[in-house]
Amino acid sequence: MSGAGIQAFAVKDGEFEYTRTSVDDSGHFVLDHPYEPRYTIGGVPLYTEPGEFNGVPPVFDLAGRQEVTSEVTFLGRVEIPEAYRTEVQLVDTAGEPLEDFTPISIRTPGGSGENNFTTDGEGYMIAEDGSETGIAAPSQEHGEYEIEARHDDGREVFGTIYGSSEGEEFTFEVEDPDRFR
Structure with missing residues (x-):
């Protein structure tokens, strides 16, 4: 999924902030903190074009919501379905x-x-x-x-x-x- 776009939303004290990044050649992505930790991050949709048949569906809500409590937080492994x-x-x-x-x-x-x-x-x-x-x-x-x-x-x-x-x-x-x- 190298180069695929990632968008996440962060929530802290009722405020929302959006951030974007892309998947690197190793299949990882890194997001800058939109807030100082402790906040909740979610969404993390991977957008592909739904009308293009490259074997990857337009996947939404990949990671659910997760609390970020430190400077470095591993969000987990996401397997994209066929x-x-x-x-x-x-x-x-x-x-x-x-x-x-x-x-x-x-x-x-x-x-x-x-x-x-x-x-x-x-x-x-x-x-x-x-x-x-x-x-x-x-x-x-x-x-x-x-x-x-x-x-x-x-x-x-x-x-x-x-x-x-x-x-x-x-x-x-x-x-x-x-x-x-």
Whole structure:
């Protein structure tokens, strides 16, 4: 995972601070302290492009939350799960594919995620700047993602997806798709 970007958030006395770094050639990363220790660090998401199939899913919430109590704190070893191409199709209540649907997000049930998807002419999710349909998703045992979009009254979760070596495909029906535009 050399060169992959890492972002963490730190919490101290109700204040939040974000910090970023990248993975070095040995697979390690080092974060500068955003606060003097004692504070809580969490998130540590590893961002890859969900629409690129490089074998690594867009992994969020890697390390959970952990207390930092000294100048040097080892956050632990994180094993990145393998990714599988997962196709997601959005259709209206008549079963017709939704083409060029409003920006769609993939999120963990905890809320971390990416917002850069739309649909192609057949209603399949595709990264807005991508050329292939599908999402790089981890297997069900390693996690799942929620597919959602926002409208004037808030957000709507269409369903939950995961990946598998057999190739998974999910179809979600969207009621009144015009309210998302």
